[in-house]
Amino acid sequence: MIAKKKLIALLLLLAGLTLAALLPLGISNYMLRVIDMMLITYVCVLSLFVIFGMTGQMSFAQAGYWGLGAYITAILTTKFGVAPLLALLVSALGTGLFVALVGMALFRLHGHYFGFATIGVVMTLNGIFQNWTPVTGGANGIGNIPPFGIGGWHITSDLGYFYLLLFFAVAISLVTEWIHRSALGRSFMAIRDNEIAAKCMGVNSYFTKNVAYVISGVYCGIAGSLFAFLSSYTSATSFVFPQSVLYLVMLMLGGYNSLLGPIIGTVLLIMLPEWFRPLQEYILLVYGIGVILLMVVMPDGLIGGGKKLYACVVRKKCQPDDFDKSADNGIG
Amino acid sequence: MALQLLITSLAMGIVYGMVAMGMVLIWRAGGIVNFAQGELLMAGAFISYTLAETMGIPVWIALVACAVIMGLVGVVFHFITYWPLRNSWDITVIISTIGASIAMKEAATLIWGPAPLSVEPLVDGVARFSNVSIEWQFIVTIGVSAVLMAGIFYLLERTFLGHILQATVQDQYAASLIGIPVIVATSLTFAISALIAGVGGMLLAPVFFVTSTMGGITGLKAFAAVVIGGFGSVHGAIIGGIIVGFVDTFSGAYISSTYRDAIVFMFLIVVLVIRPQGLFGEKIAEKV
Numbered sequence: 001m002i003a004k005k006k007l008i009a010l011l012l013l014l015a016g017l018t019l020a021a022l023l024p025l026g027i028s029n030y031m032l033r034v035i036d037m038m039l040i041t042y043v044c045v046l047s048l049f050v051i052f053g054m055t056g057q058m059s060f061a062q063a064g065y066w067g068l069g070a071y072i073t074a075i076l077t078t079k080f081g082v083a084p085l086l087a088l089l090v091s092a093l094g095t096g097l098f099v100a101l102v103g104m105a106l107f108r109l110h111g112h113y114f115g116f117a118t119i120g121v122v123m124t125l126n127g128i129f130q131n132w133t134p135v136t137g138g139a140n141g142i143g144n145i146p147p148f149g150i151g152g153w154h155i156t157s158d159l160g161y162f163y164l165l166l167f168f169a170v171a172i173s174l175v176t177e178w179i180h181r182s183a184l185g186r187s188f189m190a191i192r193d194n195e196i197a198a199k200c201m202g203v204n205s206y207f208t209k210n211v212a213y214v215i216s217g218v219y220c221g222i223a224g225s226l227f228a229f230l231s232s233y234t235s236a237t238s239f240v241f242p243q244s245v246l247y248l249v250m251l252m253l254g255g256y257n258s259l260l261g262p263i264i265g266t267v268l269l270i271m272l273p274e275w276f277r278p279l280q281e282y283i284l285l286v287y288g289i290g291v292i293l294l295m296v297v298m299p300d301g302l303i304g305g306g307k308k309l310y311a312c313v314v315r316k317k318c319q320p321d322d323f324d325k326s327a328d329n330g331i332g
Numbered sequence: 333m334a335l336q337l338l339i340t341s342l343a344m345g346i347v348y349g350m351v352a353m354g355m356v357l358i359w360r361a362g363g364i365v366n367f368a369q370g371e372l373l374m375a376g377a378f379i380s381y382t383l384a385e386t387m388g389i390p391v392w393i394a395l396v397a398c399a400v401i402m403g404l405v406g407v408v409f410h411f412i413t414y415w416p417l418r419n420s421w422d423i424t425v426i427i428s429t430i431g432a433s434i435a436m437k438e439a440a441t442l443i444w445g446p447a448p449l450s451v452e453p454l455v456d457g458v459a460r461f462s463n464v465s466i467e468w469q470f471i472v473t474i475g476v477s478a479v480l481m482a483g484i485f486y487l488l489e490r491t492f493l494g495h496i497l498q499a500t501v502q503d504q505y506a507a508s509l510i511g512i513p514v515i516v517a518t519s520l521t522f523a524i525s526a527l528i529a530g531v532g533g534m535l536l537a538p539v540f541f542v543t544s545t546m547g548g549i550t551g552l553k554a555f556a557a558v559v560i561g562g563f564g565s566v567h568g569a570i571i572g573g574i575i576v577g578f579v580d581t582f583s584g585a586y587i588s589s590t591y592r593d594a595i596v597f598m599f600l601i602v603v604l605v606i607r608p609q610g611l612f613g614e615k616i617a618e619k620v
Contacts, residue, residue, distance in 0.1 A: 058423070106601070109608045112365065116559045117604045119552065120597035127594025241552065245367075245430055252427045281442065288435025292413060295428040299420040 017170065024162050031274075032158045036230055038270040039165040040223050041250070045262040046176055047219035048247045053256030054185060055212040056192030058115035060244045061102070064125035065217050067239025069095045069224020071129065074142040074234045084148045084229065091225035092218045099217025103210040110195075122241050129236035141235030148229040161230050168226060172219060177259055179215070188212050253294055255301030264302055335464045337585055343470040343539075345577020346477040350532040351554035352561065352569035353481065354525035360501045360564055361521035362414055364425040368433035369529055370551015371440075372409070374544060376402050376530025377537040378440055381449050391454050395476070398534050399527050406526025410519045418518075433547075440544040448541035473535040480531060481570065484524060488566075497521060549593065553580065556600040562613025572611065 024032050044066050051059050069091040076082040076090060106117045129136050136142065147154045148164060155161055179185045187208050190198035199205050228234050246269070254265025272290075273283055298305030351369055358366045379401055383394040413428045454476075455468040488494040500507045500517035508514050533547075540546055553576055561572025579599050584592040603610070 105605055109604055112563065113559070113604060113608060113610075116555070116563075117601055119555065120600040120604075123552065123597035124594045124601070127591055127597070131588075131590040131594070242548075249427055249430060252423065282438075285435055285438035285442065288431045288433070288438060291431030291434070292428045295424050295431065296416045299417060299424040 020166060021163070024159055029158060032162060034270065034274060036158060036161050036165055038266060039162075039169045040227050040230070041247070041270060042169055042262065042266045043172055043219055043223035043226075045247050045250045045254075045266050046172055046259075047216035047223070048251050049256065049259070049262050050176060050179065050188075050219070051212050051216040052248070053251060053261070054180065054188040054192060055209060057107075057209055057213070058112070058248075059118045059213070059216070060115060060241065060248070061118040061121040061125070062216070062220055062247050063239050063241065063243035064122035065095050065099055065220035066224040066227070066243075067125060067129055067234070067236070068098060069221035070228040070234045070239070071136055071142070071224075072221070073225040073228040074145050075135065077146050077228075078142055078144060084146065085150055088148075088222065088225045088229075092221040095221025095224065096214050096218040099220075100210060100214045103213040107206055107209050107213070119241065122239075122244055126236060126240055129239060136236070139236070141233060143233045145228050145232045145234070147232070148226070155229075165226060165230070168222060172222070173259060180259070184208075184211070249291060251301075253291070253301055255303030255305075257300075258303060261301055261303045268302075333464075335461070336466055337581055339466050339470050339474070341578045341581035342574065343473040343577075344581060345574035346474055346481075346570075347532045347536055347573070348550070348554045348557045348576050348580075349570035349573025350477055350481065350528045351550065352557035352573045353484070353566055354529045355554060355558050356561075356564060356566050356569045357521050357525045358414075359558075360566075361497070361518050362418065362425070364414065364422055364429070366525070367426060367429045367551070368409070368413070368436060369525070369554060370547030370549075371433045371436040372402070372405070372526045372529035372547070373533035373536070373550055373554075374440060374542075374547030375405060375436060376533030377451070377542045377546060378444050378449075378533075379530065380534035380537055381444070381451050381542050385449070385451060391452070395454070395531070395534060399531050402530025403523040403527045405530070406523040407519045409526060410522035414518065414522065415515065433551075437544045437547070444542075444544075446544070448543045450541055451537040453538035454535075469535075469538050473539075476531070476535060480528060484528065485566075487524075493520075553596060556596060559610055560600060560603050562610030565610070565612040568610060568612030 024035070027035075044062055047065075048059065048062050051057050051062075072091040072094050073084075073087045076087040077084060082090070102118075102121055106114055106121075109117055131138060133140075147156060148161070149155060155164060179188075187198065187203045190201060190203055191205050191208060195205055227238075250265035250269050251262055252265070253268065254263065255261030269287075272287070276283055276286065279286060294302075300308070351373055354372070355366055355369050358364065358369075376398060380394060380398045383389050383397055384391050389397065409432065413432045414425060417425045417428055453467070453469040454472045457468050458465045459468055459471060486494075488497060496507075496512050497517050497520065499510075499512055500514055500521075504514050507517070536546070536550070554573065557572035557576045558569050559572070560575055561568030561570070576596060576599075580592055580596050583595040587595060
């Protein structure tokens with residue numbers, strides 16, 4: 001039975017990958033660029049999935065870390081002529097190191113206070129990106145970042161970047177799923193569900209939260225580096241607090257209990273504005289109202305809400321607590 | 333120079349404090365963090381523009397009318413974002429207030445257009461004390477805010493209505509058992525919260541231009557004020573707001589005008605690291 005389930009899951013995954021790999025054939029260049037951005041955003045949402053969805057620590061600083069990754073790559077490749085692959089690696093590790101320092105300082109705070117302090121982190125980082133002109137280029141940003149490549153071979157087209165980004169998105173998804181099922185992931189979730197109980201079970205919560213935060217920081221560093229290569233230009237206006245909020249909305253709309261949530265949330269929120277382009281200036285208004293409505297109707301996100309709906313259909317009868325307060329998994 | 337800065341930072345700080353106080357009231361009543369508080373301030377600024385500039389109502393009547401309208405906005409806000417979600421996880425409510433903030437910003441752009449609007453000050457001109465000159469607007473801002481906040485303190489601490497609100501804050505279920513209509517109490521809290529944010533917006537409108545983005549940074553600074561003051565403490569929020577106002581203005585004047593936002597938020601992090609529960613926050617024992 002389990003083997004059969006695994007086989008089905010594997011086949012579905014393969015089918016999905018084939019579909020994804022064939023997707024760019026026959027769509028416009030513009031759409032391809034949108035999808036490239038979607039994959040980068042997806043990696044950032046996954047980083048939030050690790051620190052918030054699994055560990056329950058709300059971090060608003062993800063866009064700042066994303067920017068840090070992008071700036072490290074931009075500075076290394078344009079000013080020091082470092083090879084792209086090495087720059088990617090340094091971005092990932094450098095961002096991870098920075099996040100470790102932030103985490104060591106801020107995980108002394110509990111519950112909501114940690115989330116509030118990370119707002120300070122993203123605002124400070126953005127202030128530095130915007131104003132430290134000799135290093136970050138200030139308001140002009142850094143341009144002319146060379147394309148990604150290994151050795152003498154370079155990626156020149158958006159299609160090439162699509163496959164590169166797809167590779168990273170899939171690889172990071174697999175790593176995340178592996179963490180999700182490992183003992184480490186279970187200790188993350190123990191902290192999310194009840195930190196004191198987790199401590200009683202022997203989980204070193206301070207250390208474990210830091211590990212989760214560093215993992216999420218490395219994801220952001222990779223995403224930022226890839227973003228710098230893709231757009232060949234970085235500017236501080238991308239790495240702002242509202243972008244972090246967008247990640248949070250994507251995660252919450254999709255659902256934070258499985259990897260499917262971030263996928264659906266990201267695809268939906270990136271593609272909806274494209275599909276509803278005729279609405280023009282009303283699009284953000286509709287988007288805001290839509291977010292409220294979705295939260296009111298499905299507080300557990302689309303995946304959680306869909307599961308409940310499915311359970312109702314199977315039982316042919318809805319139980320009142322199906323749509324009531326979800327399990328007691330509040331933060332702090 | 334120093335006195336001028338002092339008055340300016342006190343005026344800015346007291347407005348941050350008012351918005352922060354609104355956040356704390358909502359936090360205490362519903363246990364949620366309202367991310368749309370800055371947008372309520374923006375709405376107050378736009379409404380005051382329509383009342384005073386477009387319709388030509390005298391400013392002081394416009395101030396009262398603006399307060400009343402914002403109170404109603406608060407009640408509507410309560411029924412859309414909080415009431416349907418009162419039993420779910422608090423992050424869900426946060427997301428719905430984020431949705432509300434996006435929708436309000438866009439609605440303001442659609443109604444009033446994207447161009448910044450300018451509003452006449454409540455009292456024109458400049459006050460002169462020996463050799464320093466201070467705009468009357470700042471002094472009026474401090475006065476109006478102080479009176480409004482004193483009124484709300486009186487309402488909460490001394491009146492029967494205030495006791496009803498406080499009882500609901502302490503325990504919604506127990507309050508409903510002794511016959512307090514919880515829905516009225518929470519919507520009234522939201523109304524008060526939106527009202528003070530809106531008046532803050534009206535007081536800030538002549539100082540800055542009125543734009544749909546003015547709520548964003550002001551809201552975040554008010555948020556910093558709430559955290560510095562200690563979450564849940566009303567007087568902490570006001571003092572936190574004044575501290576943020578001082579750090580904001582003085583770092584802009586003496587350290588670097590470009591880094592002032594970054595300095596304010598660095599300050600927030602430093603305060604939190606030194607005192608994790610904020611200045612006036614109580615250390616709450618964690619329960620299993």
